[in-house]
Amino acid sequence: MVDADLSELAKLDRGELVVETGxxxxxxxxxxxxxxxxxxxxxxxxxxxxxAAAGIDRRRVAFPDHVRMGxxxxxxxxxxxxxxxxxxxxxxxxLAKLSELVTDGSVAVYEALLELEDICRRFDDNRP
Numbered sequence: 001m002v003d004a005d006l007s008e009l010a011k012l013d014r015g016e017l018v019v020e021t022g023x024x025x026x027x028x029x030x031x032x033x034x035x036x037x038x039x040x041x042x043x044x045x046x047x048x049x050x051x052a053a054a055g056i057d058r059r060r061v062a063f064p065d066h067v068r069m070g071x072x073x074x075x076x077x078x079x080x081x082x083x084x085x086x087x088x089x090x091x092x093x094x095l096a097k098l099s100e101l102v103t104d105g106s107v108a109v110y111e112a113l114l115e116l117e118d119i120c121r122r123f124d125d126n127r128p
Contacts, residue, residue: 005017005019005035006035006092006095006096006099007092009035009037009042010037010088010092010095012037013037013039014037014038014039015036015037016034016035016036016037017034017035018032018033018034018035019032019033019034019035019099020032021033021099021103023103023107025049025050025053025054025107025110026053029049029052029053031046031049031103031106031107032046032047032049033045033046033099033102033103033106034046034047035099037088040087040088040089041085041086041087041088042085042086042087042088042090042095042098043083043084043085043086044083044084044085044086044098044099044101044102045081045082045083045084045102046081046082046083046102046103046105046106046109047081048079048080048081049106049110050080050082050106050107050109050110050113051079051080051081051109051110051113053110054110054113054114054117056080056113056116056117058079058080061080061113061116063076063077063078063079063080063109064076067082067105067108067109067112069101069104069105069108072101072104073105074101074102074104074105074106076105076109080109080113082102082105082106082109083102084098084101084102084105086098
């Protein structure tokens, strides 16, 4: 499905699509990858979905500049948006892989935010 959607986008000079990954952050909220194509360049992003799903105030978190997933990594903005760039010259397989990496990175950021929230809650509970 992702390959078909990306193939259709590849035919356009400019366009956008939302990839439904079939995954959820919490069993309810879907993990979506937003793909934008402009001037031969793609941008794959979760549009801040992980942060929104975690219910975290993004202004109170200092995000790292990337999230590692084994050998790969994805970019993370100061607002917690997980993203990766791609190019029109890339193969369809590589573009699909970028979508997968953003999906994995978004889920990893969501899980890390829940962990952080739990640590903060335990810290606050132990304050005198």
